[in-house]
Amino acid sequence: MSNYGAIAAVTQALQNMLTAGLRKVDSDPAPGGVTTEPLDKLAAQDGNPALNLHLYQILPNAHWRSMDIPWKVKPGETGHAPLALDLRYLLTATKPATAQRDLGIGMRVLHDNPVIDPGGAAINPFERARVSMQPLSLDDMEKLWTGVSAPRLLSVAYEVSVVLIESEVPTRSALPVLTRGTGSPDSIEVQAGLSPQYPTIERIEVGDRNFDTWLRNGSKPSRTDAQINDKIFIYGQGLISSAKAIVGSLLHPRKSGPLDLIANDRGGLTLDLALPEFRATNIPAGPCSIVLQIEREKQKEDDIGIIDSTNAMTFSFAPTITSIAPHALSIPGDIVVEFAPPLVNDQAVALIIGNRQVRPKNGVPAAGDSFVVFRLEVVDADSPEEIGLGKYPVRLRVDDVNSVVVDLEKKILSSERPTFSSAFVVEVKK
Structure with a gap:
């Protein structure tokens, strides 16, 4: 720009x-x-x-x-x-x-x-x-x-x-929607309507942590952004029947080739793919897609082996913030954010504090960087008297995909609402 x-x-x-x-x-x-x-x-x-x-x-x-x-x-x-x-x-x-x-x-x-x-x-x-x-x-x-x-x-x-x-007025970024309405269900499922003889991925759900369980118990839409160590649940038709082996290929626009992940049969129409930490360094943050290759069982000894490929289904791989320093600062001030996975070439990075985007202090980060310094000059205030003082949730955006600001492991009772994790909150002081 x-x-x-x-x-x-x-x-x-x-x-x-x-x-x-x-x-x-x-x-x-x-x-x-x-x-x-x-x-x-x-x-x-x-x-x-x-x-x-x-x-x-x-x-x-x-x-x-x-x-x-x-x-x-x-x-x-x-x-x-x-x-x-x-x-x-x-x-x-x-x-x-x-x-x-x-x-x-x-x-x-x-x-x-x-x-x-x-x-x-x-x-x-x-x-x-x-x-x-x-x-x-x-x-x-x-x-x-x-x-x-x-x-x-x-x-x-x-x-x-x-x-x-380019205008120097910062972009305003709304906080993520944690719930939609109070009724159940609050989402609509649409079947693809394709013939069952062709394997078809119809939808993807992300995660099996406490927060994800709370979403499913309330019939709420699941997360769409996966993180390191998350599981991806794949729903569709013709995925399990007569399948001998299933391999998922994760495609990323910034990777030259696919990354293969082994799929596990969970019964019915569901598969799960794990994103283990030792492989996640090969997956840059950003939009991705999954394609399944399904090897079918031979009906007869002399039958030719058949490998079917499904349609590609998109999802997002979100960066994970590992540390923020400091958690309390006066403005103007610098914030150092460490994250995983590391960056690759030309990835766009921004820090979102409240609803204000902050660009990296030293220009475009280099490939392989796993921490970035941001300069916070001003934040939005709830009232003129506060001058932007208070606590703000922090998100890291890499290639238009935001990190998760909710504590995924916290147990949430049915009567509660999820809250932002204190590990991803920064306090602005005088």
């Missing part, structure tokens, strides 16, 4: 491209290469550079004007939309003697490079800046030169779209 330096970075990138294009034709172009002066600073004399690039208008981009940032805001969260801009430039040939040739060189360079990546503080690859010619009528061109004492020079207009400048 870009910051306040994006406009200058785009202008600099265009200027560098045009200068390089001129040097391919002239080994020593005019002094200064390509300038970015306003039109009233230009004068028709031989000492001028061959081309001038003038940013004459900045417009809001209608498409991105009220859109959230896809990689920063999840469903149910609210965030400030980025400042989306279209930049309009006037490319002018400043030497009358070679104006048509010089302008042709510049136009060819921009035509050959329709997409620019200024790098540094500029555009995220999700939405790169595109360069296109912007036809102007004679009347519009005349308006640009109005008030300029120098003669009208040969010019052509271009538009660069879109330049996104």
Whole structure:
């Protein structure tokens, strides 16, 4: 994502491209290469550079004007939309003697490079800046030169779209929903309706800990984010019948190959897959999917062995916070969070304190990191008098998957409601 330096970075990138294009034709172009002066600073004399690039208008981009940032805001969260801009430039040939040739060189360079990546503080690859010619009528061109004492020079207009400048207002992240209603049941099951002769995964449930038992006793939806040492229960049709062996392949978009896990028959239509700690280091946090390979029993000795594959069913593998320090701090202050599994390349990390997202203090963490330092500048307050003081649950987000803030092992009576674990709570003090 870009910051306040994006406009200058785009202008600099265009200027560098045009200068390089001129040097391919002239080994020593005019002094200064390509300038970015306003039109009233230009004068028709031989000492001028061959081309001038003038940013004459900045417009809001209608498409991105009220859109959230896809990689920063999840469903149910609210965030400030980025400042989306279209930049309009006037490319002018400043030497009358070679104006048509010089302008042709510049136009060819921009035509050959329709997409620019200024790098540094500029555009995220999700939405790169595109360069296109912007036809102007004679009347519009005349308006640009109005008030300029120098003669009208040969010019052509271009538009660069879109330049996104990220808002510095933090995204607000709602706390997780622990219960839905008071009745039972509060979820709806939908059957896939596929033929039972094909093995089909219909749904996945996560966990068999005390919190998960409380959910099932209340007919509430189970957890969807698995952690280290969790079990995954797989429900479907054709999974057990005549099965000799079942292997689950866990697929992760950041892993080059599948991770095989042995499935155990729990009877009926249910299987369970364990995520043991010694294998969990091979599973990065983030969205995953499971596919089962089912080896069937031979009906006759000379039968050919059959291995069926199911559909892929998605779930999430959540990071596990192992320690937070300190548990009480004054703002502004640093929080060190240790977690598992370690990060892999280019994973997005954020700390959510209450409903405010905090980015890593030292930029993007490196692959293999298992702790990150976050700088807490401000938190949300329940009232103006409190100025954000109080206790806040803490979650770690890796690739859009949040850690669990509930104590999964605590026994919960039927009359109780789950609470956030004190191990994942930070107190903000004066």
